[in-house]
């Protein structure tokens with residue numbers, strides 16, 4: 001049976017109406033750390049399925065890739081439709097000042113970027129998106145650097161992600177864009 005079916009059904013009886021998720025500093029691999037990715041935010045949800053769907057998309061995965069999420073949605077626990085969610089941003093962190101340092105894998109992925117004053121959630125999302133492309137064997141040398149951050153505002157360039165790079169020839173909308181959208185954009189426009 002695996003874990004997916006029990007997790008989905010458990011949520012029909014142990015209902016969660018308010019979920020707080022610590023998204024201050026995640027990791028590329030596992031929660032004990034090793035390759036920290038700073039996002040500097042706390043997430044709050046009233047729908048557990050929406051919570052897990054949003055988190056998937058923040059890490060460059062589609063909710064459909066995680067069986068228990070779609071099963072829970074089918075059981076009426078909640079919705080996977082993040083596009084229709086009412087998202088409220090409070091005290092947005094627009095600073096690039098992080099107390100955390102990049103380590104091995106994150107540093108390597110960051111070498112594909114041209115980051116100038118990027119907000120943590122934006123830059124972290126790009127790191128997750130690049131990690132998905134790495135998983136798929138799609139990252140290669142010689143690609144043009146991906147611009148990201150407020151230092152690119154009003155400037156021209158080849159390719160960038162986020163509203164700050166709106167004047168670039170190719171730019172992904174969003175502030176910050178989701179990692180899942182970044183993956184699709186980069187597959188179509190960059191690699």
Ligand code: SF4
Pocket residue numbers: 094117118119121122148149150161162163164165174175176177
């Ligand atoms: S697009 Fe938005 S979130 Fe991304 S760096 Fe610019 S201001 Fe920050």
